[in-house]
Structure formats: C-alpha cells, structure tokens
Amino acid sequence: MDFGLTALTLARMQFAFTVSAHIIFPAFTIGLASWLALLNFRWLQTRDRAYLDLFEQWRTIFAVVFGMGVVSGIVMAYQFGTNWSVFSDRAGPVIGPPMGYEVLSAFFLEAGFLGIMLFGREKVGDKLHFAATCIVALGTLFSAFWILSVNSWMQTPAGFEIAPNGQFVPTDWWAVIFNPSFPYRLAHMVLAAYLTTAFVVGSAGAWHLLRRGEDPGSRRMFSHAMWMAVLVTPLQILAGDMHGVNTLEHQPAKIAAIEGHYESYPQGRVPLILFGIPDDEAGVTRRKIEVPLVGSLILTHSLDKPVLGLDAFPKEDRPPARIIFWTFRVMVAVGVAMLGVGLWALLARWRGQLYTDRWLHRAALLMGPSGFLAVLCGWVTTEVGRQPWTIYNHLRTAESHAPLSAEMVGTSLVAFVIVYFLVFGSGTFYILRLIARLPSQRVDVEGLGTTRAAGVTPIAETHQHRT
Amino acid sequence: MFPLDLAHIWAGLIAFAVLAYVVFDGFDLGIGILFPWLRDRRERHLAMNTIAPVWDGNETWLVLGGGGLLAVFPLAYAVVMPAVYPLIIIMLLGLIFRGVAFEFTFRTKRAQAFWEWGFAIGSLAAAIAQGLILGALVQGITVQDRAFAGGTWDWATPFSALCAVAVLIGYATLGAAWLRMKTDGATRVHATRILRLGLPALIAVIGAVSLATVWVRPEYMQRWFSGAGLVWSVIVPVLVVLAGGIAWTATRDNDRRVMWPFLGVLALFVLTFTGLGISFYPNIVPPGLTIVEAAAPDTSLRFLLVGAAVLIPTILAYTAYSYWVFRGVVDPDQGYH
Numbered sequence: 001m002d003f004g005l006t007a008l009t010l011a012r013m014q015f016a017f018t019v020s021a022h023i024i025f026p027a028f029t030i031g032l033a034s035w036l037a038l039l040n041f042r043w044l045q046t047r048d049r050a051y052l053d054l055f056e057q058w059r060t061i062f063a064v065v066f067g068m069g070v071v072s073g074i075v076m077a078y079q080f081g082t083n084w085s086v087f088s089d090r091a092g093p094v095i096g097p098p099m100g101y102e103v104l105s106a107f108f109l110e111a112g113f114l115g116i117m118l119f120g121r122e123k124v125g126d127k128l129h130f131a132a133t134c135i136v137a138l139g140t141l142f143s144a145f146w147i148l149s150v151n152s153w154m155q156t157p158a159g160f161e162i163a164p165n166g167q168f169v170p171t172d173w174w175a176v177i178f179n180p181s182f183p184y185r186l187a188h189m190v191l192a193a194y195l196t197t198a199f200v201v202g203s204a205g206a207w208h209l210l211r212r213g214e215d216p217g218s219r220r221m222f223s224h225a226m227w228m229a230v231l232v233t234p235l236q237i238l239a240g241d242m243h244g245v246n247t248l249e250h251q252p253a254k255i256a257a258i259e260g261h262y263e264s265y266p267q268g269r270v271p272l273i274l275f276g277i278p279d280d281e282a283g284v285t286r287r288k289i290e291v292p293l294v295g296s297l298i299l300t301h302s303l304d305k306p307v308l309g310l311d312a313f314p315k316e317d318r319p320p321a322r323i324i325f326w327t328f329r330v331m332v333a334v335g336v337a338m339l340g341v342g343l344w345a346l347l348a349r350w351r352g353q354l355y356t357d358r359w360l361h362r363a364a365l366l367m368g369p370s371g372f373l374a375v376l377c378g379w380v381t382t383e384v385g386r387q388p389w390t391i392y393n394h395l396r397t398a399e400s401h402a403p404l405s406a407e408m409v410g411t412s413l414v415a416f417v418i419v420y421f422l423v424f425g426s427g428t429f430y431i432l433r434l435i436a437r438l439p440s441q442r443v444d445v446e447g448l449g450t451t452r453a454a455g456v457t458p459i460a461e462t463h464q465h466r467t
Numbered sequence: 468m469f470p471l472d473l474a475h476i477w478a479g480l481i482a483f484a485v486l487a488y489v490v491f492d493g494f495d496l497g498i499g500i501l502f503p504w505l506r507d508r509r510e511r512h513l514a515m516n517t518i519a520p521v522w523d524g525n526e527t528w529l530v531l532g533g534g535g536l537l538a539v540f541p542l543a544y545a546v547v548m549p550a551v552y553p554l555i556i557i558m559l560l561g562l563i564f565r566g567v568a569f570e571f572t573f574r575t576k577r578a579q580a581f582w583e584w585g586f587a588i589g590s591l592a593a594a595i596a597q598g599l600i601l602g603a604l605v606q607g608i609t610v611q612d613r614a615f616a617g618g619t620w621d622w623a624t625p626f627s628a629l630c631a632v633a634v635l636i637g638y639a640t641l642g643a644a645w646l647r648m649k650t651d652g653a654t655r656v657h658a659t660r661i662l663r664l665g666l667p668a669l670i671a672v673i674g675a676v677s678l679a680t681v682w683v684r685p686e687y688m689q690r691w692f693s694g695a696g697l698v699w700s701v702i703v704p705v706l707v708v709l710a711g712g713i714a715w716t717a718t719r720d721n722d723r724r725v726m727w728p729f730l731g732v733l734a735l736f737v738l739t740f741t742g743l744g745i746s747f748y749p750n751i752v753p754p755g756l757t758i759v760e761a762a763a764p765d766t767s768l769r770f771l772l773v774g775a776a777v778l779i780p781t782i783l784a785y786t787a788y789s790y791w792v793f794r795g796v797v798d799p800d801q802g803y804h
Binding site for chain 2: 063064066067068070071072073074075077078080081082085086088089090091092093094095096097099100101102103104105107108109110111112113114115116118119120123124163165166167169170171173402403404405408412415416419423426427430433434
C-alpha cells in the first residue's frame with residue numbers, strides 16, 4: 001500500500017496524522033487538570049456539593065481523555081525512531097535529553113498520582129487527594145514545558161555545534177532549552193490549552209442551560225468558562241502577536257508565506273492581505289483583498305520597516321504558502337470569535353442575563369470545539385511553515401527519514417488511520433455522553449443502556465431534583 | 468569488569484528502565500493474556516480493577532525506555548526501530564486497544580464485549596511483538612553507515628518465535644501471580660491453578676531459550692562457556708531453579724505468604740534479564756554496535772544523568788506510595804469505576 005507516493009511523503013503524512021490526533025488530548029487535559037484542581041479547592045473551601053459533583057463528572061472525562069493521550073503519545077515516542085531514524089541519530093543528543101526530562105519529571109508524575117486522583121479519595125483523605133490533583137495538573141504543565149522546548153529548538157535551534165559524524169552536539173544547555181522562540185511558543189500553547197478547555201466546558205454548561213434550564217453545576221460550568229474566555233483571550237491575542245514578531249525575526253520565510261507575500265517590501269508600508277489564493281508555482285497571491293499599511297502595523301508595529309517576501313528566499317527553501325495562509329486565518333478567526341463570545345458573556349453578566357440569554361448559550365454551544373480547531377490550525381501553520389526543514393536551516397526534512405520502503409510506511413499509515421478513527425472516535429462518543437449527563441447525576445453504568453439516551457433514567461431524574 | 472564511565476552508567480540505567488517496564492507492565496499484560504481464561508465477566512472486571520490505578524505508571528517505563536534510548540544512545544534507537552518496524556507498529560496498536568479498554572469498558576454496555584476483547588487481544592499482540600523484538604535483538608541487527616541495512620523480515624525466524632512464546636508464558640505467569648496476590652476466594656483459587664501450570668512451563672521455556680541463544684551466535688557460546696563466563700553458566704541456572712522452586716512451594720492453598728509467588732516469578736525475570744546482559748555485553752545492539760559507539764556525547768549523558776539521579780529515586784518512592792495506597796486484596800464490590 002504505497003498509493004504511488006514516496007516513503008518520505010507517507011512518513012510525513014503519518015507524522016502529521018498521528019501528531020494531530022495526539023495534540024487534541026493534551027490540549028484538553030492541560031486545561032482540564034488545572035480546572036479540576038480549582039474545583040477540588042472550591043469544594044474543600046465551601047463544601048458546596050455542586051463543586052464536588054462537577055469534579056466527579058469531569059474527573060471521569062479527564063480519565064478517558066488522559067488514557068487516549070497516553071496511548072497516542074507512546075506512538076509519538078517511537079515514531080521518531082521508526083520513521084525518522086536519521087533525524088533521531090543526528091538530533092538525538094540535543095532533543096533526547098529534554099524529552100527524557102519530560103518523561104522523568106512529567107509523565108511519571110502524572111501517572112503516579114493519577115490513580116490517587118481518580119480512585120483514591122476515600123483511601124488517602126481530602127487533603128492528600130487535593131494534593132494529588134494539583135500534582136497531576138503540575139505534571140501536565142511540566143510536560144508542556146519540555147516538549148515545547150524541543151519543538152521550539154527545531155524551529156529556532158541554538159546552543160549546539162555539528163560534530164564530524166553529523167550529530168548535533170549541545171554546547172550550551174541553557175541556550176538549547178531557552179532557545180529564541182521557546183518562551184513565546186510555550187505561553188501561546190498553554191493559553192491555547194486553557195481556552196480549549198474553557199470552551200468545551202462552556203459549551204457543556206450552555207447545552208444544559210438550554211436544555212433543562214438552571215442547575216447549580218451548569219451555571220458554574222458556564223460562568224467559569226466565560227470568565228476564562230474574557231480574561232484569557234486578550235492575553236492569548238497579545239501572546240500570539242509577540243510570537244508573530246519573534247517568528248518574523250527568526251523565520252521570516254514562514255511569515256512571508258503566512259501573509260501571502262511573494263514580493264518583498266524594502267520600504268515597509270506592507271498591506272494586509274485579508275483573503276486571496278496563494279499560488280506557489282507562479283509566486284503570486286491571486287484574487288486578493290488587501291488593506292493598505294495594516295500588514296506593517298501588525299508585523300513590525302511601524303509603517304516603514306522593511307519586510308521580506310518569499311522572493312528573498314531560494315525556491316527550495318520556501319514553505320508552502322497555500323496551506324498556511326489559510327490555516328493561519330482560520331486560527332485568527334477562531335480567536336476573534338472567542339473574544340466576541342467572551343465580551344458578550346461579560347455584558348450579559350453585567351446585565352444579569354448570563355444564565356438566561358439563550359442566544360449567548362447557542363453561540364457558546366457552537367464554540368465548543370473551537371479550541372481544537374484553533375490548536376490544530378496553529379500547529380499546522382507553525383510546522384508546515386518550518387518546511388522544508390526538520391531543524392530550521394540545518395537539516396532538511398528530505399534528509400531526515402528512515403531507510404524504509406513506501407509499502408511499509410503506507411501500510412502502517414492505513415493501520416493507524418483505521419485504529420485511530422475507531423478508538424478515538426468511540427472515545428469522543430463516550431465523552432459526549434458523559435458531558436450530556438448533568439453534573440448532579442451520579443455515574444450510573446447500568447443506566448448506559450443500548451437504546452436509552454444516557455441521563456434520562458428514572459434514577460437520574462430523581463437526582464436532578466435533589467439539589 | 469564493568470567500566471564506570473557515563474556511557475556504561477547509562478547502559479545500566481536504560482537496562483533498569485527496560486527491566487522495570489517488563490516487570491511492571493508484564494503483569495498488566497499478563498492479566499490481558501489470561502483474560503479469555505478467566506471465568507466470567509465479574510472475574511474479568513475484578514482482574515482489570517486490580518491494575519486500573521497503576522497501569523498508566525507502568526507503561527511510562529516503556530516511554531522512558533524508548534525516549535531514554537533516543538536521548539543517550541540515539542544511534543542504537545535509530546538502527547533498532549527501522550529493523551523491527553512492523554513489530555513496533557503492532558505493539559503500539561496493541562497497547563492502544565489495551566490502554567483505552569480500562570476506561571472504555573466501563574463507559575458502554577453495547578460495546579462492552581468489544582473493548583474486553585480489545586483488552587485481551589491488544590495485550591496478546593503487544594506481548595508477542597515484544598517477544599519477537601527480543602528475538603530479533605538477540606540474533607543481531609545488520610548495521611552499515613549508521614543505519615539499519617538488513618532486510619524487512621530479518622526478525623521473522625523460529626528463534627524469535629520461541630522468544631515470543633517465552634515472553635507470553637512469562638507475562639501470563641506473572642499476571643497469575645499478581646492476581647493471586649490481589650484477590651480472594653474463587654478468583655484466588657483460579658489464579659493459583661493457572662500459576663501452577665505457568666511456573667513449570669516458564670522454567671522449561673527459559674531453559675529452551677537459553678540453550679537456543681548460545682547456538683544463535685558463536686560469541687554467545689564463548690561468553691558463557693569460557694573463562695569467567697563459565698561461573699555464570701553454573702550460577703544462573705541454579706538460581707533460576709531455586710526461584711522457581713520458592714514460587715512453587717508458596718502456591719499451596721493455605722499458604723499465607725501472599726507475595727512469595729509473585730516475588731519468585733519476578734526473580735525469574737531479573738535472572739533471565741541478567742543473562743541477556745551477559746550475552747549482549749559489551750554490545751548494545753548485537754552483533755557489532757557497542758555501548759560506547761552508540762552513546763551520545765558526554766554533554767548529553769551528563770545533563771540527563773543529573774536529573775535522573777534525583778528523579779528516578781523520587782519516581783520509585785512515589786510509585787511505591789501509590790502501590791501502598793492501593794495495597795491489599797481488591798474488593799469485588801468496590802470497583803474503581
């Protein structure tokens with residue numbers, strides 16, 4: 001099964017597919033772990049039953065998502081070797097130790113305390129159980145720290161030299177880990193993870209408010225999520241802007257491709273291309289709608305600083321603009337929509353209509369998967385924008401892959417696609433079913449009948465009136 | 468004797484991580500392999516619940532084995548993975564089904580049987596793939612110009628098939644010993660019966676693999692049957708029989724030493740792993756890639772060693788704590804879901 005493609009193309013498709021599937025789960029668990037710690041804290045502080053109910057409901061969801069994150073993550077840990085062995089051999093001395101630190105300081109921490117967080121409240125008591133929840137949340141952040149450091153090093157490599165045998169050898173670990181793009185990328189991704197969780201939780205709250213009216217759990221879900229939306233989205237836009245300025249400095253070709261600029265602007269005064277169709281072959285963006293000067297303001301925060309276009313780079317060193325021009329715009333549009341919903345909710349809150357404005361709830365419901373869309377589009381933008389390099393300006397993607405046959409890579413790609421859709425598709429279905437239950441309804445496995453929709457069992461109905 | 472430079476310290480640590488994985492996840496996978504032989508759904512769910520709080524941590528050792536190899540022996544990682552490519556893929560797919568089954572089985576009635584089979588077959592597939600990978604490594608991997616240079620199916624030999632059978636029996640026996648330790652009543656009796664079948668089979672297959680190993684490559688024969696190696700050739704088999712015997716005597720119905728059979732099988736794993744080490748040394752990938760050649764530069768080894776020296780003992784401490792929290796027999800009426 002090679003589909004007439006080369007082993008290199010198939011290996012790239014396989015990596016893109018498996019890493020895209022994987023990032024969905026950590027993007028969700030990073031934020032969810034922190035929110036669970038908050039809920040646990042509020043429960044201990046107020047002894048308000050609604051917080052405990054929410055904790056228990058989302059803890060179960062966390063367990064399902066986390067399990068999928070673990071198994072899809074193990075695939076990533078081995079794919080560097082199976083498909084990208086030349087990259088592994090050459091870059092291993094630099095990227096390996098930080099990834100080793102990720103395992104030692106984050107994965108073990110999460111896994112070691114997850115069991116206690118999920119099943120151990122009665123065994124260890126409230127306080128230790130809360131500590132375990134915080135440790136799991138901390139573990140997810142440590143993990144983000146290390147893996148984003150590695151990814152950033154591949155984008156903006158620093159602190160190394162190349163040995164005679166071709167290996168990248170670290171000379172300054174501080175420079176390797178805190179490489180030029182790392183702080184921006186870390187901030188951007190962690191905020192993205194928080195927003196992703198906020199909009200999933202907000203969507204769940206909105207759904208319950210629309211469907212059954214007010215309930216303490218649904219109100220809290222919606223309220224917490226909308227606070228996050230209005231507070232974190234502006235921070236995220238700021239972080240994204242700083243990340244963009246940083247990228248312009250270190251990866252100008254990526255910015256040129258994102259913006260659809262094939263020609264350079266030595267005098268500045270760069271227009272912003274809102275929409276258009278980039279044509280990499282011809283080197284022009286067709287049918288474009290431009291706003292004069294705004295491109296300069298966004299990119300250089302000035303009017304007259306020069307900005308390079310793709311024509312400043314040899315053709316073999318250019319990233320494909322036709323993909324990332326669009327993924328970037330989708331990401332930005334989602335961000336603007338998030339800000340809009342956040343402000344709308346703030347206004348509704350001020351007017352005392354947060355729990356009654358049905359159009360707001362409908363909008364929030366629709367925004368449920370928006371974080372995942374933005375995260376995926378953002379990652380495609382930055383990773384495709386790094387092409388044609390695996391290690392920017394030092395190791396080409398075409399020189400990084402393993403000596404494998406196209407049939408082998410193609411067959412395993414098909415296997416991954418089938419298994420991922422089956423397994424993670426089922427997982428998504430179970431999560432939606434868990435979300436569909438009101439937080440005050442206890443987990444009722446027997447109630448998960450074959451034809452009955454979850455959450456409408458008679459027992460569940462009585463629980464609903466309890467609070 | 469063993470030179471104490473950074474490369475060899477790391478070889479020891481990676482070996483420890485792999486052994487920790489084999490032991491920890493071995494009993495998890497063993498439960499999955501035994502799944503079809505467990506009596507009914509209640510017993511199967513009970514068996515699953517004995518490992519639900521700890522499987523995730525157990526599997527992390529596999530990530531450390533893989534990720535650690537990339538960090539400190541990148542060349543070994545880069546030649547082994549392509550050499551056993553299909554096996555790695557099968558292992559990963561098996562582990563996916565096995566891992567999600569812990570949650571999915573209890574989230575659905577309609578598809579419950581599907582995920583139970585996923586748990587059993589996933590565990591079986593992962594164990595077989597690991598056994599075949601072991602066989603492929605022992606036979607040796609062809610390396611040229613820092614890359615795998617052998618054929619796609621080099622690993623498919625009767626010897627790797629024998630290794631796969633040995634790993635299967637080993638995991639199943641370890642799983643039975645775990646189940647005996649963590650349950651009571653009828654399930655304990657049932658686990659004991661499986662354990663008493665598994666132990667002699669395990670000793671026999673360890674013997675078979677050991678004998679086959681020294682015929683696979685002439686240098687193994689030399690390492691075991693000349694000079695200092697001869698001492699090991701006597702000591703290791705004696706210890707194997709001793710550990711097996713101790714485990715066996717503690718499997719009587721009224722025996723109160725609940726942990727002994729498990730510890731006995733554990734000792735068998737440690738012994739066979741040590742035997743592998745004796746065969747491999749000084750190579751990390753037989754027949755020709757040595758520990759020193761495959762090692763990353765000292766700056767990489769030193770940087771990660773600082774963290775490992777602090778973090779590995781910490782990990783062992785809180786892992787022990789987690790096992791202690793969930794210690795004792797699992798109550799069938801109080802599942803973890």
